[in-house]
Amino acid sequence: MNDLTAVAPRQNRFSWRALSPWVISAAVLLLLPVVFADNGTAFTLMNLIAINIVFALSYNMLLGQGGMLSFGHAVFYGLGSYGAMHAMNAIDEASYVGEGFWSHVPVVSMPLVGMIVGGLVALVIGWPFCRRAGTAFAMITLGLGEMVAAAGQMFPSIFGGEAGIYGNRTVGPQWFGLDMAHATGVYWFMAFWTFLAVLAIWAFTRTPLGRMSNAVRDNPDRLQFIGYPPRNIRFMVFIASGAFGGLAGGMAAVNYEIITPEALGLIPSGTVLLMTAVGGLGVFYGPIVGAVVVSLMNSMLSDYTDASILYVGLIFLAIVMFAPRGLGGGLEQVRVAAKDGSLVNRLPGWLSGALAVILISLGLILIIELLFQLLHGDDATTQFFGLEFKAVSIISWIWSLILFGAGVAVMRVTRKLREDNA
Amino acid sequence: MSALSIKNLTKNFGLAEVICGVDLEVEKGEIHAVIGPNGAGKSTFFNLLSGAFPPSGGEIRLNGESIDGLTPEKIQQRGLSRSFQVSNVFVNLSVFENLRCACFKTSGSGYVFWRAASKIKAANERAEEVLGLIGLEALRDVPAGALPYASQRALEIGMTIASNADVVILDEPTAGMSNTETAQAISLIRQVAEGRTLMIVEHDMGVVFELADRISVLVYGKIVATGTPEEIRNDPRVKEAYLGEEAA
Amino acid sequence: MLEIVIFSTLNGILYGLLLFMLSSGLTLIFSMMGVLNFAHASFYMLGAYFAYTMGMEIGFWPALLLAPILVGGLGALVEKFGLRRVHENGHVAELLFTFGLAYVIDELVQLIWGTVAVAYREPDYMREPLFTLFGTDYSIFRGVVILIAVLMFIALWFLLKKTRVGMMIRAALTHGNMVGHLGHNVPRLFMGVFGFGCALAGLAGVIGGPLLATEPGMAVTLGPIVFVVVVVGGMGSLIGAFYASLLIGLLQTFFVAIDASIADILNAFGMNVDPYGEVTGITLASLAPMTPFILLVLILIFRPRGLMGELEP
Numbered sequence: 007m008n009d010l011t012a013v014a015p016r017q018n019r020f021s022w023r024a025l026s027p028w029v030i031s032a033a034v035l036l037l038l039p040v041v042f043a044d045n046g047t048a049f050t051l052m053n054l055i056a057i058n059i060v061f062a063l064s065y066n067m068l069l070g071q072g073g074m075l076s077f078g079h080a081v082f083y084g085l086g087s088y089g090a091m092h093a094m095n096a097i098d099e100a101s102y103v104g105e106g107f108w109s110h111v112p113v114v115s116m117p118l119v120g121m122i123v124g125g126l127v128a129l130v131i132g133w134p135f136c137r138r139a140g141t142a143f144a145m146i147t148l149g150l151g152e153m154v155a156a157a158g159q160m161f162p163s164i165f166g167g168e169a170g171i172y173g174n175r176t177v178g179p180q181w182f183g184l185d186m187a188h189a190t191g192v193y194w195f196m197a198f199w200t201f202l203a204v205l206a207i208w209a210f211t212r213t214p215l216g217r218m219s220n221a222v223r224d225n226p227d228r229l230q231f232i233g234y235p236p237r238n239i240r241f242m243v244f245i246a247s248g249a250f251g252g253l254a255g256g257m258a259a260v261n262y263e264i265i266t267p268e269a270l271g272l273i274p275s276g277t278v279l280l281m282t283a284v285g286g287l288g289v290f291y292g293p294i295v296g297a298v299v300v301s302l303m304n305s306m307l308s309d310y311t312d313a314s315i316l317y318v319g320l321i322f323l324a325i326v327m328f329a330p331r332g333l334g335g336g337l338e339q340v341r342v343a344a345k346d347g348s349l350v351n352r353l354p355g356w357l358s359g360a361l362a363v364i365l366i367s368l369g370l371i372l373i374i375e376l377l378f379q380l381l382h383g384d385d386a387t388t389q390f391f392g393l394e395f396k397a398v399s400i401i402s403w404i405w406s407l408i409l410f411g412a413g414v415a416v417m418r419v420t421r422k423l424r425e426d427n428a
Numbered sequence: 429m430s431a432l433s434i435k436n437l438t439k440n441f442g443l444a445e446v447i448c449g450v451d452l453e454v455e456k457g458e459i460h461a462v463i464g465p466n467g468a469g470k471s472t473f474f475n476l477l478s479g480a481f482p483p484s485g486g487e488i489r490l491n492g493e494s495i496d497g498l499t500p501e502k503i504q505q506r507g508l509s510r511s512f513q514v515s516n517v518f519v520n521l522s523v524f525e526n527l528r529c530a531c532f533k534t535s536g537s538g539y540v541f542w543r544a545a546s547k548i549k550a551a552n553e554r555a556e557e558v559l560g561l562i563g564l565e566a567l568r569d570v571p572a573g574a575l576p577y578a579s580q581r582a583l584e585i586g587m588t589i590a591s592n593a594d595v596v597i598l599d600e601p602t603a604g605m606s607n608t609e610t611a612q613a614i615s616l617i618r619q620v621a622e623g624r625t626l627m628i629v630e631h632d633m634g635v636v637f638e639l640a641d642r643i644s645v646l647v648y649g650k651i652v653a654t655g656t657p658e659e660i661r662n663d664p665r666v667k668e669a670y671l672g673e674e675a676a
Numbered sequence: 677m678l679e680i681v682i683f684s685t686l687n688g689i690l691y692g693l694l695l696f697m698l699s700s701g702l703t704l705i706f707s708m709m710g711v712l713n714f715a716h717a718s719f720y721m722l723g724a725y726f727a728y729t730m731g732m733e734i735g736f737w738p739a740l741l742l743a744p745i746l747v748g749g750l751g752a753l754v755e756k757f758g759l760r761r762v763h764e765n766g767h768v769a770e771l772l773f774t775f776g777l778a779y780v781i782d783e784l785v786q787l788i789w790g791t792v793a794v795a796y797r798e799p800d801y802m803r804e805p806l807f808t809l810f811g812t813d814y815s816i817f818r819g820v821v822i823l824i825a826v827l828m829f830i831a832l833w834f835l836l837k838k839t840r841v842g843m844m845i846r847a848a849l850t851h852g853n854m855v856g857h858l859g860h861n862v863p864r865l866f867m868g869v870f871g872f873g874c875a876l877a878g879l880a881g882v883i884g885g886p887l888l889a890t891e892p893g894m895a896v897t898l899g900p901i902v903f904v905v906v907v908v909g910g911m912g913s914l915i916g917a918f919y920a921s922l923l924i925g926l927l928q929t930f931f932v933a934i935d936a937s938i939a940d941i942l943n944a945f946g947m948n949v950d951p952y953g954e955v956t957g958i959t960l961a962s963l964a965p966m967t968p969f970i971l972l973v974l975i976l977i978f979r980p981r982g983l984m985g986e987l988e989p
Contacts, residue, residue, distance in 0.1 A: 075768050077775075134977050140767055141712050145907050146976055152900045153969035160958060214532050214548060215541040217521070221529050224518040230500035231478065231510060233533030233591060242539060272896060276779065283772055316783040323776040326769060327761055381788060 027291075028205070035197040039190060049189035055301045056196040057257045060203045062281045062293035064250030067207060069279075070287030071216065072243040073223025074136075075144045077275050078151025079251055084158070084270035085127050086120030086252025088165065090259035093119045094173035101178050112181045117199045117256035124252015128245040136240035139226065151275050158267030170266030173259065192261060199257055207250060208290060219243045280322050286332025295334040313374055320370075348427070355424035362417035369410025376402055429492050431456045431595050431625035432477070432508075437486035437496075439469075439476055439649075446472045448649035449486070454595075459617075459626045461636045464646035465669060470629045471513065473646065474599050477627075478510040479503040490595060504533065509593035513600040513629075515580040519573030523564050523583055526572050527555040530590035554590060562586040562616060578609040582616065589620050596620065597627040602635050614638060637661075645669060682809060684933045685926065690818055692925025693825035694887070697880035698898070699905040699917040700832060701873035707912040708845060708869045710767060711759065714774035717899030718781035719874040723747045723881025724890045725789055728796035736799045740824075744878035751874025755867045778895065786892040793891030821883045828879065836914075845869065904968040908975050910982030919983055924968050931964040 042048035061083055068074045093108070093116060100108035135146045158165045165171070175186045184191045210216045218239045222229050226236040259265055268274075277300070285296020300318060307314035325332055331339070340356070343349040372395060379396070395402035432454035439447040446469045454460045464470055475481050477488060479500035488496040495503050518526050528551050532538040535550040546552060559565055562582040567575065572583060581601060588596055601617060602610045614635055620626065621639075630636045636643060637657050644654040647669045653660060660666055702716045723743050731739040754777065762773040798817040805813030836842035844865060847858075888894065905924055909916030939949045939956035949956045963970075975982060 069768075073768070075771060134973075137980070141771065142907075142980075144771055145712070145903050146972070148900055149904055149907075149969045149972035149976075153966055153973065156966040156969065160962060161955070209544070210541060212544045212546070213541045214537045214543075214545045214551075215539055217525060217529055217545050218532065218538050220521055220525075221518045224520050225516060228512075228516045228518065228587075231504055231516075232530045232587065233501050233504045234538050235499070235501050238539070242541070246541070272900070276775070279772075279775065280779070313783070313787055316780060316787060319776055319780040319783055323758075323773065323780060326772045326776055327758060330765055330769060378787065 031204075032201065035201060038197075039193055046189055049193055051301070051305055053189065053192055053196045053261050054305070055298055056200040057254050057261060058278075058281060058297035058301050059200055059294050060257060061251060061254035061278050062285065062297040063204060063207045064247050064254060065278045065282050066287060066293045067210065067219070067243060067247040067250065069282060070292065071211060071223065072139075072219040072240060072247075074139050074240060074244070075279075076147040077144055077272070077279070078147035078149075078154070079247075079278055080270055080272075080274035081151055081154045082124040082127060082248040082251030083255040083258070083274060083278075084265070084267070085154070086124040086255030087259045087265045087269055088171065088255075089123030089252070090116040090120045090256035091171045091173045091265045092164075094175065094177070094259065095171070097178035098174055108178075110179060112179045113175050113177065113186060113260060114181050114184060114195055114198075116260050117203075117253045120256020120259065121249045121253040124255065125245055125249030127252070128248025132241050132244040132248070136237050136244055139222075139236075139240065148272075151270070151272060155267060155271035158270045165267050166265075168266065170264055170268075172264040175260045175263055186260070195260065196257060199253070203250060203253055204294070210246060211290060215239070215242055215246075280318065284318075284322055284325055284332055286334030286336070286338070288331055289334040289338045291337075292332050292334025295337065296332065299333060311375060312378060316374070317371070351427045352424075355420060355427050358416060358420035359424060362413045362420065365409050365413030365416060367413075369406050369408070369413060372402070372406035372409060376406065429456075430454055431458075431491060432627070433489040433492075434477075435487050435489075437473075437476060437488065438484045439472055439481065440484045446649055447476065447483075450646070450649070450651050452644055452651055452654065454625060454627060455642075456625055457623070458641040459621050459628070459639050461640035461643045462627065462629050462646055463631075463633075463636055463643060468646045469649045470646055471599065474510060474597055474627075474629060477597060478508065504591065504593070507593045508595045508597070509588045509591055510597045511584045511588040511599055511601060513603060515577075515584050517572040517580060517583055517587065520571055522569045523572055523575065523579075524555060524559060524568040526583060527558050527586055527590055528552060530587040531555050531558075534591050554592075558586045558590050561589075561619060563612075578605055578612075581605065581609075581613065585613075585616060585620065589624075593624070595625045595627070597629075599629050600631060601628060602630065602632050610635060679809065679812065680933050683812060683814075684930045686814065686818075688926035688929035689922065690821060690887070690925070691929055692922035693822060694880055694884050695902065695905050695925055696918050696921035697825060697828060697884075698877055698902045699909070699921055700914060701876035701880075702902055702906055703909075703912060703914055703917045704845065704876075705870055705873040706906065709759075709763075709866055711763075711770040711774065712903070712906075713870075713873070714771060714899070715754075715778035715781060716774075716873070716877050717895040717902055718778045718785075719747050719751060719877040720881040720884065720898065721785060721890075721892075721895040722750065722781065723878030724796060724885030724894065725785060725794070725881075726878070727882040727885060728794055728890055729789075731796070736802075740879075740882050743882050744875040747878025747881070748871040748875025752867045752871030754874075755870035756863075759870065760863065760866070778899070782892060782895055789892070791892055793889050796885045796890035798886040817886065821887065824879075824883055828876070841865075841868075901968045904972045908968075908971055908982055910984040913982070913984040916982055916984030924971065927971070928964050928967045931960045931967055934960040936960055 038052060039049075042052070061079075064082075065076070065079050068076050068079070093111070094113060096108040097111055097113060100106040103109070131150065135143060135150070159168065175192070180186070182194075184195060186192055186195065218229070218234060222236050222239045222243075229236045229239065255265075255269075258269070281296040281300040282293045283296070284300055285294065286292030303314065303318050303321075307317060311317070329336065340349065343352050376395065395405065430453040432452070434450055434452040434454075437447055437450040438445065450473065462470055462473065472481070476483050476496075479495070479498055479502070482497045486496070487494055490503070490506055490508050493506060495506060495508070498506075518529065521529065528545065529538075531551040531554040532548070534554065535548055537543075537548045537551060540548070559568060562585060564579055564582055564586070567579060572580065575583065581603075585598065585601060588598065598617065602613045605613060610632065617626070617628070617639060628636075628639070640657055642655060643657055643660045644651050645660065645663075645666050646652075652665050652669060653663045655663070698716065698720055702713055705711065705713050705716075726746055727736075727739040727743040730742055734742075758777070759770065759773060762769045798815075798820075802817035802820060803815050806816045806819040807814055834842075836846055884898075885894075888898075901924065905917055905920045908924070909918070909920030937957050937959045939952075942949045942956065
């Protein structure tokens with residue numbers, strides 16, 4: 007059994023219990039602006055996270071649900087964003103003149119525009135791609151992504167060259183009294199679309215097509231023998247995934263008010279892969295967890311260290327190698343254990359494992375930071391919990407080795423705990 | 429007309445002639461077993477019938493309609509369904525989900541994305557039915573990959589009959605089973621066979637002689653004998669093919 | 677005109693040979709182990725940077741020898757402690773691992789050597805012209821690159837055709853599983869092949885660095901092109917990779933040299949097209965970066981198994 011992939015949840019009949027994650031999420035969305043009331047940075051970050059949540063979930067429709075690894079998902083995001091940007095500019099012009107189709111379209115509907123663009127692009131280009139999954143598909147999407155990214159530098163009226171295209175989100179009819187001028191107004195826009203998108207993607211997994219996408223991931227050969235060509239299923243999932251990727255792009259267009267050809271390329275395609283894998287492919291909310299964690303790390307870590315991107319990459323590698331279920335998969339394990347009562351037995355093993363991981367990570371981080379001190383010849387020091395570590399002092403190095411060693415030791419010693427209670 | 433009419437079927441892989449001119453008529457409603465020594469081409473034969481490979485020559489007719497060269501999906505639509513020797517299930521889906529997926533084709537709902545799967549009445553009811561038939565109700569939410577072997581084989585058969593095909597071909601359904609499991613499988617296969625035409629490949633002679641109405645013997649890509657179990661048991665060519673292997 | 681053709685051909689072959697050095701290692705690894713090494717171009721980059729750093733101490737030729745060995749050794753370690761562990765989780769997991777590896781290597785290079793290109797240059801005496809045609813010099817270094825590339829192919833050919841290891845590799849190229857069943861020490865073979873493939877990439881980096889600029893983005897620029905070569909050539913086919921490398925190398929180089937726009941071409945055929953229009957004003961030169969990917973899409977539509985591949989990828 008491939009550890010990376012999903013276990014389908016049982017489809018209950020309607021129960022109030024099943025609604026609870028949605029109610030809780032809605033409540034969280036309503037409370038967040040209160041908690042962070044005057045914190046502009048927080049709102050910027052939350053809006054970024056919202057976009058990434060939708061982006062990562064759309065990506066997982068392909069990867070975790072459908073078994074198709076794509077290196078070009080940013081194409082849908084980017085083109086959806088461009089579409090929304092052009093629409094916003096059309097709204098701007100039409101409103102200024104005061105007439106025309108676009109003067110009636112509110113900016114809050116831009117994610118829909120993005121969704122349509124993303125879905126159309128997937129529809130038009132997707133058919134030849136969906137013949138095979140696996141490595142072939144990954145390579146094709148890589149080539150596609152690069153091609154579109156290169157094209158993005160070429161047609162200035164569509165893509166705006168290197169500088170990109172910018173827009174204004176405060177124009178046009180303002181629905182729900184949202185003037186979109188401040189980050190707080192944008193937040194409600196984001197919260198709405200995020201909730202809606204997550205709901206829609208979740209609903210998709212419960213439909214026959216959603217189920218069949220899981221089937222095509224697990225065993226494409228058998229699919230033929232129950233009457234469906236794998237290629238057709240893959241194609242439809244590809245379109246759905248592209249549509250939601252475009253939706254995220256539409257959200258981004260409104261949020262950033264600028265879109266450049268970089269958004270089409272390997273970097274965002276790689277980032278969404280990172281977020282999804284870190285969060286966990288096998289659980290529906292895995293990508294949500296991954297989007298939150300990676301966005302936070304990318305934004306906040308760079309204040310403390312030069313190597314923030316490196317750490318994200320190392321975490322990704324560690325998860326692929328040691329914890330392929332990802333963070334979300336781990337959470338799900340805890341949740342399932344809590345439900346069937348085995349949590350008490352397993353907790354010691356898991357907690358000690360977590361402790362070991364923390365120790366190992368601290369040791370590694372310390373080593374990396376010390377190395378960078380050496381490299382850049384700074385007089386800078388690394389600060390850990392108020393303690394200072396200098397590369398010149400051998401004690402710092404010893405500390406890092408101690409931490410690392412302790413972590414490994416804890417891991418080894420408590421292994422039996424985990425195995426016995428698995 | 430026969431359920432399956434096979435005339436001069438051949439299949440070459442490069443220079444290797446695996447199936448060398450098979451003629452066979454499978455009557456409607458019968459249980460027809462195909463036996464033969466290892467390497468005779470039984471799996472290839474089933475692959476040809478179900479559309480996994482196209483034949484190199486000859487023709488196959490299902491209920492009078494020609495199906496040689498058609499894709500597996502089309503053949504399945506026309507009412508021929510197969511099971512696999514090595515369990516070919518959707519390992520991460522639950523038992524019930526596996527069955528339900530196999531039921532989507534009949535209700536035409538495989539591509540539906542605007543309704544919940546649990547609301548497709550026809551598929552759900554049929555899946556429940558088959559679940560009961562194969563006796564796996566207790567395991568309905570277990571991921572198929574985690575099933576014990578015999579249950580996986582039962583699921584395999586369940587998925588094959590879910591689509592209400594009228595011709596079902598089973599590829600070594602009791603492979604690897606213990607005696608008790610085999611007995612249960614035999615009873616399941618008998619139930620499945622009611623109202624259907626069944627072809628099975630088997631190595632277990634006990635199963636073959638208990639179930640089959642007629643038996644065909646495939647040796648080196650050709651059918652050397654077809655007849656009732658009694659006729660086959662006494663056929664000298666069959667004995668020769670098995671080189672002294674005495675059937676029970 | 678002739679000048680353009682001759683130099684474009686020479687440079688195109690040069691570039692194509694470089695691409696082949698990279699794609700041959702990738703093909704070997706893929707055929708042997710079924711894993712597409714996303715980090716392959718990153719090892720290329722490491723080769724360039726190692727040679728740069730070492731070259732400053734010990735000179736070009738020793739660096740030429742040592743850097744690939746270092747890169748190969750690193751590759752072997754990666755295989756042993758990283759890839760092997762992920763192998764049992766399937767191809768997707770392997771691809772993710774090599775992707776993460778590429779990510780981390782790219783970041784490390786940036787952190788260690790900085791984000792700006794480093795001045796990795798060929799030794800001064802190699803900048804002298806090998807020959808001069810139409811007033812343009814063709815440096816000795818380029819000649820040396822071609823020589824090294826050709827020597828590498830001969831060595832590769834010799835290795836594959838004439839040695840026992842080569843025989844195993846050739847067997848694995850078409851029947852990877854069987855080789856294991858025949859009792860060879862597959863883990864050791866895997867480690868060796870992966871290391872060797874990375875060493876080839878490193879060697880390409882040592883000579884490609886001065887040619888194509890040594891900067892942290894070089895892996896991201898060249899990597900996808902190498903994948904295109906492998907797919908176009910037919911995954912698993914060394915000869916296919918060779919032809920595809922030359923094809924792409926020549927195409928891209930020629931396109932860069934041709935300043936004609938689409939309008940110019942259409943007008944040459946008698947049509948009357950606006951030479952400054954957005955689409956029609958696109959020059960072949962600006963299309964050049966896209967050529968490998970256009971080729972990829974065409975091949976995937978019309979001949980998915982590539983030029984010489986046997987199986988579809």
